[in-house]
Amino acid sequence: MSRWFATITDVRLRSTDMTEFWQALGDPDIRFLRYTLIIGLMASLAFGVVGSYVVVHRITAIAGAIAHCVLAGIGAALYSQRALGWEWFHPMFGALAAALVAAYLLGLVSLHAKEREDTAIGALWAIGMAIGLLFLARTPGYVDPMSYLFGNILIIGDREIWIVAALDVLVLGVVFANYRRFQALCFDPEFARLRGLSVERYYLLLLCLVALTVVLLVHVVGIVLAIALLSIPAAIAGRLVRHLWQMMIVAALLCMVFVVGGLGVSYRWDLPTGPTIALGAGIVYTVVFVIAARRRAGRRGPPTQDVAAGEAGAGSRGA
Amino acid sequence: MDAQAAIAIDDLWFSYDRAPVLEAVTLRVDPRDSVCVVGPNGGGKTTLLKLILGLLEPDRGRVRVLGEPPIRARGRVGYVPQHMHFDPLFPISVLDVVLMGRIEQGGILRERRLRPAAMEALEEVGMAGRLRSVFSELSGGERQRVLIARALFGEPEILLLDEPTAMVDLAVESRLMRTLKGLHERMAIVLVSHDLGFVSKLVNSVICVNRRVAVHPTSEISGRMIEEMYGSDVAMVRHDHRCAVEEHRHD
Numbered sequence: 001m002s003r004w005f006a007t008i009t010d011v012r013l014r015s016t017d018m019t020e021f022w023q024a025l026g027d028p029d030i031r032f033l034r035y036t037l038i039i040g041l042m043a044s045l046a047f048g049v050v051g052s053y054v055v056v057h058r059i060t061a062i063a064g065a066i067a068h069c070v071l072a073g074i075g076a077a078l079y080s081q082r083a084l085g086w087e088w089f090h091p092m093f094g095a096l097a098a099a100l101v102a103a104y105l106l107g108l109v110s111l112h113a114k115e116r117e118d119t120a121i122g123a124l125w126a127i128g129m130a131i132g133l134l135f136l137a138r139t140p141g142y143v144d145p146m147s148y149l150f151g152n153i154l155i156i157g158d159r160e161i162w163i164v165a166a167l168d169v170l171v172l173g174v175v176f177a178n179y180r181r182f183q184a185l186c187f188d189p190e191f192a193r194l195r196g197l198s199v200e201r202y203y204l205l206l207l208c209l210v211a212l213t214v215v216l217l218v219h220v221v222g223i224v225l226a227i228a229l230l231s232i233p234a235a236i237a238g239r240l241v242r243h244l245w246q247m248m249i250v251a252a253l254l255c256m257v258f259v260v261g262g263l264g265v266s267y268r269w270d271l272p273t274g275p276t277i278a279l280g281a282g283i284v285y286t287v288v289f290v291i292a293a294r295r296r297a298g299r300r301g302p303p304t305q306d307v308a309a310g311e312a313g314a315g316s317r318g319a
Numbered sequence: 320m321d322a323q324a325a326i327a328i329d330d331l332w333f334s335y336d337r338a339p340v341l342e343a344v345t346l347r348v349d350p351r352d353s354v355c356v357v358g359p360n361g362g363g364k365t366t367l368l369k370l371i372l373g374l375l376e377p378d379r380g381r382v383r384v385l386g387e388p389p390i391r392a393r394g395r396v397g398y399v400p401q402h403m404h405f406d407p408l409f410p411i412s413v414l415d416v417v418l419m420g421r422i423e424q425g426g427i428l429r430e431r432r433l434r435p436a437a438m439e440a441l442e443e444v445g446m447a448g449r450l451r452s453v454f455s456e457l458s459g460g461e462r463q464r465v466l467i468a469r470a471l472f473g474e475p476e477i478l479l480l481d482e483p484t485a486m487v488d489l490a491v492e493s494r495l496m497r498t499l500k501g502l503h504e505r506m507a508i509v510l511v512s513h514d515l516g517f518v519s520k521l522v523n524s525v526i527c528v529n530r531r532v533a534v535h536p537t538s539e540i541s542g543r544m545i546e547e548m549y550g551s552d553v554a555m556v557r558h559d560h561r562c563a564v565e566e567h568r569h570d
Contacts, residue, residue: 056409180430184422187409191400194372194393195473196423238410242453247410 021264033267036153036220039164040259043216044229046171048252050213051234052244053175053206057186060231062110062207065121066102067214067230069128070223073098074148075135082140091148092163095218099211102128107204151222151274153263160219167212174209182206183244220259225278229255232281236288258284324383325350325477325507326371331380333366340366344380344532350476353499353508353521358528364511367528368481371509372398385476394423397475397506401482402462407455413465414450417441420472440472441465444498460491464498477507484512496521 025034054063077094080086102124109120136143147155175182184192185202193199214226221229237250262277326348333341341363348354358364369375370382373389384392397420417437418430441447444464454462463483470478480499484492499508500521510522527533 056406058406180418180422183411183415184419187411187416188400188405188419190374191398191419191469192422193374194396194398195420196394238408241410243412243415244410 021267024267032154032156033263035156035158035161036263036273037260038161039156039217040220040263041256042164042168043213043220044233044255044259045252046168046213046216047229047255048233048237048250049175049248050171050206050209051230051255052237052247052251053182053186054210054230055234055238056244056247057206059110059207059210060227061118061121062106063210063214063230064227065106065125065128066099066207066211067223067226068125069102070095070099070211070214070218071132071145071148072102072128072135073132074218074223075132075139078143079135079139083138090159090163092160092215092218095215095223096167096212098128098132099215100208103207103211104204107200107207111200111203147222148218149222149224150272151218151220151225153220153273156219164216167216171209171212171216174205178202178205179245221274221277225274228278228281229258232285233258236285239288239292254284323350323386324348325352325385326509327381327383328370329381329383331370331382332378333363333370333375334378335366339378339530341370341528342531346526346532346534348477348507348509350507351503351505352523353503354510354524354526355522356509356511356526356528362529364528365481367532368479368509368511371479372396394473395476397470397473397478399463399466399470399478399480399483401485402459402466403485405455405462409455411454412450413441413446413452413454413457416454416465417450417469417472420469437468437472440468443471443501444468445494458491460488460494463491463495467495467498471502475506477509478502479509479511481511483510 024030025037027033054060073094073096074091075094076098077089077091080089080094081091106121106124109124110117113120132148133145136145144152146152181192181197181202184195184197185199185206189199189203210230213230214223217226217229233251233254234247236254237247241247241250258277258281262280263273265271265280266273266276324347326346328344328346331341331344332339344367356364356367366375370377371384371389373382373384373393382389385395386392414434414437417440418433420437420440421433424433438447438450441450444467446461446464446468449457449461449465454465457465467478467480467483478499483495499510502508503521508522524534524536527535
């Protein structure tokens with residue numbers, strides 16, 4: 001692994017223990033670290049809240065497709081900035097636009113093409129990435145797609161913080177105003193429709209929230225790994241709580257722990273931040289589920305194929 | 320006439336693809352009536368229910384619910400879906416499920432005012448003590464009662480229940496029936512069921528659905544009719560796909 005931090009900054013990063021991570025956070029010369037932490041903590045709120053809906057409504061696959069389509073917008077924005085001279089077209093605006101378009105298209109597909117939903121999701125997923133990569137290939141100068149796919153905290157500045165803060169407030173505000181409606185949509189859409197709820201409209205709105213949320217962490221964990229923080233904290237939280245709102249709080253806290261822990265570890269051992277955060281979350285997730293499965297098996301006697309099949313079925317039903 | 324009927328269906332035809340699922344259906348359910356819809360799987364029971372709820376549009380014919388097109392009457396209809404259709408991992412409390420019954424009046428801030436009515440609905444089905452419980456941790460019969468409370472919370476004039484007794488044991492069944500008996504003074508009840516045996520005590524007429532529809536007052540349900548519908552053994556109230564139109568001459 002190359003010197004992830006040290007090669008790009010001239011700051012001395014050969015820290016020897018974690019306390020230096022906390023000191024570094026206060027260091028005015030390495031602002032990006034503090035910025036990353038602020039963005040990570042803010043975004044965790046939206047990730048915990050929206051992620052809970054994603055998990056209970058089983059739309060992880062659609063959320064993944066939306067996230068990948070974001071690359072098309074980032075590519076288009078960078079191309080416009082450098083080839084066309086549209087300086088105002090920040091990559092995050094491109095990401096936002098692409099995410100919303102993808103959410104809308106995927107929403108329509110899943111509402112109206114029930115039988116072939118998974119195929120359409122896969123196709124849009126690939127189309128979005130292909131568009132993004134072609135734009136990046138034609139963009140003058142070198143752009144590393146890795147920065148956007150897997151995150152690069154070094155490109156975080158003041159502008160990114162304000163965009164993230166605004167989006168975060170927007171997402172949380174919409175959820176607060178519609179908490180019950182989204183809950184009804186996820187729990188029993190047919191009944192919600194019978195009670196006069198416009199199920200299609202709220203489903204599309206929920207997917208738009210997913211789109212906004214994914215964009216929040218595009219610099220920290222990247223679009224490919226964002227899905228880990230959207231689904232894993234909520235999935236773990238779902239095992240621990242009894243109510244949806246509790247699930248949201250616990251998921252947000254877990255997300256914060258993963259972001260801070262991953263950032264600290266990546267700093268301490270000089271590793272790329274996005275993958276470290278995602279892998280940390282993944283390890284905790286695996287451990288929690290192994291423990292839960294063993295406990296259940298212990299209660300029922302020796303593990304049977306039934307238990308394993310039930311677990312797999314519950315986990316893999318994406319949409 | 321139609322304005323007075325809870326449900327009035329006139330020469331209705333419906334198909335998903337080509338083959339008709341329902342043919343020339345005409346029936347009428349009066350207010351305060353209790354009817355049971357029976358028929359083999361795939362015979363069109365669920366389709367009929369969805370047409371009454373306005374979730375499907377008929378190819379031909381007309382459905383009127385409380386004198387209105389089904390979609391406009393939805394707010395006055397209480398729907399109780401099958402309890403096994405729910406995600407067992409969904410974290411939601413009994414009270415939250417019941418509050419869904421008036422989702423259209425939504426808003427977290429207005430919720431406090433709705434709570435007493437939600438509690439009343441839970442009391443009516445004998446589940447007031449469990450309002451903080453998690454829905455998925457309840458037994459099948461308890462879940463069914465909570466779903467009934469959710470429908471009652473919307474103050475319906477018609478109650479539609481889809482297979483309320485599927486997967487619940489006999490004691491639970493009779494408990495459910497007592498709950499429904501208390502309600503049929505106030506509203507029309509339409510019950511979809513496999514088991515005619517025990518619902519016949521509750522309902523006034525039986526609607527047999529198997530592509531075509533035949534309606535029988537309960538008084539007409541003789542041993543012979545049940546025999547024809549269910550095979551020879553009346554004690555075994557399993558439906559056995561013999562609910563064909565040809566076998567509905569009971570006069």
